[in-house]
Structures are given as C-alpha cells and as structure tokens.
Amino acid sequence: MNSVLEHVDAQLLTLPGLLHRNGRELGGQIAYREKEFGIWQSWTWAEAAHQVEEMALGLLTMGAAAGDFIGIVGRNRPHLYWSILAVQSIGAVPVPLYQDAAPDEMGWVLAHCGARFVIAGDQEQVDKVIEMQGDLPALEQVLYLDPKGMRKYDHSRLHSLAAIQEEGRAQEGRYLPELKARLAALGPDDTCVLIYTSGTTGRPKGVVLHHRQILAVAKASSEFDRLTHREDVLAYLPIAWAGDFIFSVGQAMWTGFCVNCPESEETVMDDLHEISPSYYFAPPRIFEAQRTSVMIRIEDAGRFKRFLFHHFMEHARKCGPQILAGAAVGLWDRLKYKLGDLLIYGPLKNTMGLERVRVGYTAGEAIGPEIFEFYRSLGINLKQLYGQTEASVFITVQPDGEVRADTVGVPAPEVEIRINEEGRIYYRSPGTFVEYYKNPESTADTKDAEGWVDTGDAGFFEEGTGHLRIIDRAKDVGKMASGAMFAPKYVENKLKFYPDILEAVLFGNGREYCVAFINIDLTAVGNWAERNNIGYSSYQELAGHPKVLGSIQSHVEAVNRSVAEDPMLSGCQIHRFVVLHKELDADDGEMTRTRKVRRAFVADKFNDIVEALYDGSERVSTETEVTYEDGRKGAIKATLEIRDAKVVPVAGARQVAAE
C-alpha cells in the first residue's frame, strides 16, 4: 500500500532523521528566517539541527519520557517548529494547539491527551495554561519562549525554553548517549504528531499520524509540484492546523526549503511582500482580502493609472489564464500581455508579495471564481486542493494546466477515491491516519477495516475530465418539504463570492422554502460607506443600514437567478433573509477555529431569528450573548429587518428533484 516510500533509506523515514540529513547535506543553506527587531534573522540547517539537539537534551534533563505528550502553542516561530522536532527526537509526541483557543478549549485538549509538558510562545499562552491547570493533573512543567512579562511568575513549574536549552547543553555529557539511543529507536511507525481537528460538531478529535504517513504525503506532494530546497514559504497559518504541519514541517524537512516566520500577526502582509515566497498557501478569505484591498486602492489612484489598470486587467482576464495554462494564444495578445506584465501585472504582484510564486494553493473553502481568475490572470499559478487532517491533508489536487475554479482536481498521487450511491466520498491513501486518540468508536465510524475513510463530504466526478466536484458536507445535504434537494454550502458559496458578504448561513432542511443569515464584510462595506458618505458608528449600525440591505438584497436575488439555472438545486433559492447584527465568531462557538460555520449551533443560538424568518414578520428584536477576547461576556440587543427576496419560479424543479 505504501509504495511511495519504497526506495527511501530507513534513516530518512522520520522527521528528526530528515533534519539530520539536511543539517549534513544542506548545512550552510538558510533553513529558517524570522523577522525580529525589524530585521530578518536567519538560521542555517546546521544551526537548526544544533538548536533542536539542545532543546531535546533540555527536555531530557526535565525527565521527559518517550511517549509523553507535549503541547505546543504559540504563533509561527522557528523555535516552536524546532521544539516540535525536539519533542519527536526524544520519542515524545508533539500536540500543536491553536493559539487563539479559549482557555477551556485548550484545557480540554491538554487534558484529553494528558500532556505532561507545554511549550508556550508567550505570556498570553502561559496564562491560559495556568488558568486551566486545576483540570490538568498530568501537567508538570510549562516552558515559555518569550520572557516578556514573565518575571514575576512563580517559576517552580515554569521555565524559559532558553534556560532549558542551556541546561541541556551544560549536561550534554550526561544526556547525549540517551538522546542518541532515543533517536536510534525512532522509526517510521512511531507517532509523528497528534493534531486535534476543530470539528463543526462536538468536541475535537485527536488525529494520530505516524512519521510514515506524514513523509509519504510530504514526498508525494513535493514531487507532484516539483518542490526543491530552493523554495521559500511564509509560515503564518496556525501551527495546530494540519496544512501548516505538512507545508512548514513535513515538506520543509523532506525538500529542505526555507520556512519564513512573520514578525507578528499584524505584519503578515508586509512580511509577505519582503519575503516574496515561491510556494504559497492561503485560505480563500486571504486572497479575497488582498484583492479587495488592491481594488480599493486603485479607486483612489489618478485617472490615467485607473484607466491603465482596468485596460490591462481586461486583457489579462481575456488571455492570462490561457497563457498560464500553456494554451495557444495569438502573437498580438501575447505581446500585449507582456507589456501589461511590465506596466501593471508585475508591479501589482510585487506589491502583493506574490511575484515569485511558482505554486500557490487555496483550500479549506470554495474560492470565488472571480477571485480565482483574478490571480490566475495575473500569471500566478494558483491552484486548489481538497483534503483533511485525517488524510495528512492531500486527497485531490489540481495538476498544472488543469486548473479550474469549480473543481478540486484529480486524486493526489497514490490516493484512491470511491463515491457511494448517495454521493458520499471515501478515500484510501498512504497518508491515512492511524486512529483518533482515545476514541475507538469515532475511528471505527470513520475508517473501515480496508482503510477506506469517510470524508463526510458529498460530491461527484465530472465526466470527461475526471475532476472531483464537492457539493457539501454529506450530513448538511438534506431534503426540503417538497422533496427538493437542500445543499446549503452551494448557495452560501455563491453568496460569499460577493466581496461585501463575509459569511452566509442557509436554512431550509425539511422546510417549505429557504432563508438565510448574512454577515457583511466590514472592510468592503465600510469602504463603500465611506465613498458614499454614509456615516455609521458600529458594525451593527452599518449592517442594518437600508442601503446596505438594498445592495445585499440585489446580491441575494442575483444568486437566486443563478441557483434557478441548476435543475437539481433550484429549490434552494432564498425567499427571505436577514443581515445579522454581529459577525459569527469562533470565540462565541459559532465557528470553528478554522472558520467553518457550526450550523446546528447557529440555528439553535439564533432560533428566534430563524422563526421570524419563517413566520412572515417584518422585523425581529433579539438579544445575543457575545464573548470578548479576554473571555468576559456581554450582550448586544438589536432589532433586525427581515427582507423578502425575489425568486425565480422553476416549473420543472420539483419533478426533477422528486425522481
């Protein structure tokens, strides 16, 4: 089954093994960069290997045993990536955690795996662990990276990572043989990482992945896109997310490319510009935000610049994607595209920090065709992939030259896919997870004896091209009272493709007709308000402005027209909608940390609004609990206007759906 790794030297079948290879063979090459104090600091592979060894020795001096679970939480920093490798080196299991998780979410995960140690990025993370330590009997010591503000803390169970590293180096003579023995005992079938999925329902599940799986996927995907040690990536997505683990740890170790860490969360866009990665990954919302900001800034430019921009962007839309895909394009168009590249596309890509991108991926959500085309037409090789933590990310991926906005591509190397009669997607791959930690029932529900894993998604293979198209989460696909198919995601995505709609939630399962919640995008709508001299003092006020409602209504009606064209889904047109007074937020439990809507929770929490949408009332008064960043709770009151949207009558719809 695992043919990807057949001819690979056994020593290279663990991440620490690869680190030592990189330290030997690519010793002088830059492996990590981090911007600190305004300057990019860098470490070579040899230095990184040295740091990891010190940390591993330090962990040994603290008595960390093989098989221990060690939580790692903080923003993307080289030291935290090294700590992952150090933990693996001593045969322990790293458990990366979301840094924006609330204390009880973090506490639950640490308690579930029984972590003995936690390595925390800064004071904020340490505070959360300390707050929860009453529930964590197994927790012994906490290590921290950034000493700021930590001086007054009780240090009996708290140490700086640097001090532990120093201690490790000082006691090298005593512990080095032990470290070597642990490294030698490490094999591809030892646990590489325990990643908790954020889960749209219920508690997170701990996905156990071995070195073998991570490396099989890292190797296959690196070869698929011909990644080399010369790539630069920007590591800015949460370290607890499987994608970051594959890109910034797995693939980085396999190919030996350079991982760049931003200075802070707020500086990511500037850092992106400075690093200009050659291999780039972002969820659709980042691409969307970047495009929105470009469009807003162009509107502020002089008339000539605006003309130039729009003229050449028009041309790019016409033949950019074809040129990128290597299709035949006329000489004149080619020359004009070259000129456009010189005047517009090149400088634009440079500003966005995407000038050197050779391979770019978007995943996690569907991307709007307009946004996708925008980047493709500029000559940026942006592609889509479909995956999940349980598969070590990769399930399907778009090969160069076969890139489209509406599919997620063909099965990734060595991945088998099966779709059952109901349209549910199953896969089997070398990256398939071992089990859910301490959760055999869920493991058995998800993975069968032959290794087929249920994705929980519904979809189909497109005839002719063999590309996979995803419809929705299988459990979300339902039937309306009339028997017509209900696929909320399909409609929500169409809504979200409008820049001023950030989030949408569709209801209608088992009902007569569909209704929707809509969140406006504050950046886009705020900018529009500014241009149109519309004053507002809060998100709530802007969201309830009649002109905003009017423009949202026009989008909803446009979506209805487009939905009506699909005979299978024409029943999903939106009859009534409301623009919510607050943004759906992970802190309030309405979304997962990876920003996926928790549908059932939202329906329950805003039950009064859903009822109002169905009982025909024109407005609804509601009070909603909100959680502030520091964990305090408050309530906001609002009276929301409910609007009716025009729907397109579809004669044949019921008939088709009822077949």
Place this chain on the structure above:
Amino acid sequence: MNDMSNPEGYTTPDGRKIGPVLMEMKNITLRFGGVKAITDISFDIREGEIRAIIGPNGAGKSSMLNVISGFYVPQEGEVWYKGAPRPAMKPYEVAQQGIARTFQNIALFEGMTVLDNVMTGRLNHMKTGIFAQAIWKGRAEREEVANREVVERIIDFLEIQHIRKTPVARLPYGLKKRVELARALAAQPSLLLLDEPMAGMNVEEKEDMSRFILDVNDEFGTTIALIEHDMGVVMDLSDRVVVMDYGKKIGDGTPDEVRSNQDVIDAYLGVAHD
C-alpha cells in the same frame, strides 16, 4: 521589612525592589500672578516605584508634573533630584538629566513615521556632530545602527511593529498614545513622567496601557510618575499615591491608605452640608 520609610529602600508585596529617594519635592509653592496653583507640597519619588498623583479637575496635578519636569519653576521650595537641589533649567537640560515625559494632548510629529518619531527620542544619545552625520560612513552610521537597535527593542516591547512605517497622523488615538510612550522610553529615562496616559481610552485600551506601564517598570526598572483621572487604574498600578485638591496635598501613601483617607473621600465624593 517592608518599611516604606526605610531610606535604603524596601521590597513591594509583589517582590519588586524599590530603591532610595530619586526626587524630592520640598515645600513647593507655585503661583501664577495672584493664583496659587500649588501650596506647600512635599513628597518624594523613590527609584523603581510607580508613583501616582491624583486629584479632581483643577487640583493642580498638571502643574505639579510641570514642576517635576522642570518646565515650571516654583516660587517657593526646592526640587531635589539625585541627591542635590536642582537649579532652573532649559527643557533639553532636563532631558539630559534622564527625565522623559508623555503629554496629555499627544505631541508627536504627525507627518513622520512611527519609527522616525521614536528615533527622535534617541537624540540625547547621539554624539556625532553635523559633519560626521553628513559624511555618514563610519561613526555616524554605527551610531545610528546602535540607536535603531534600542528603538526596535522598544517597538517590539510595545507591540507596534505593524505600524513601524505608518505616518503618525493616520493612527487611531490609542496607538498614538503608545507611540508617545515608545518615544519617551527611547530616551532610556531614569524618571518617566506620564500625563494622563489613559485619558480618552476605552476599557480595552486602558487594560493594554496598564499592562505596558507595569511591564516597563518591571523590565527596565524605570521609575514612573503618572497623573491620572481614573481612580481604579491608579489604585491597581501604583505603589504610592499623592492626592491633591485645590493645590494642596490631602493624602499620601499606599493605594489602600489613600482609599480609606477621609479627606480623599470627601474630595472625590463631596461633603454633606448639614
């Protein structure tokens, strides 16, 4: 052990070392024409402590801060600094003595970037002359690099990396206050004066600012004297508090002592007329 009157210093309940007296006000009286802004006030500021001056509007707090900073020269009384009486001096001389301040109404260079603004705080640490600066290579460059490093550490400390290159005029109020603090810190002062650091801030911004003030005191050991309206904030932050009303000192001591002082309660809540 925790004797605050010990001239050698004392240890606070949370374990910080407070040193000997850094500055002492001896019977200060300040008049503007016939108006007495400050009447016969004495108190001291010890090394490493956070010392607050509070009082209702018009109590003379800002005048007091201006006396401390040397901007106003009192008609009566003496200011002792680092063990010697301080003569009247020009603002730049005050700065050279290691005193830096922020202002109630932000006084930054609006058109300059955050980085440039903070760099101006290093002015007293630049030794090269105008010709060396013009030639640039060599000494002047090395000096600028060293100063930039100090500034970058402060930018990192106050978490304003993302606005490093943003012109100050484009920043919201709360961030401007933080930039002002950064500039004052860049001078590496031995005494930092903060004039209403929380004025006009929302709860979250106040929390952030409080944390930064505590961190500055803790990490750099900077002595801080601050004026503040918000009683709650002051009581949480300060080691000792001076309370003023109508230009007179009506209370002096730890936050707890001050809180239970009847004169202070009267000044803040008013006295019943019976």
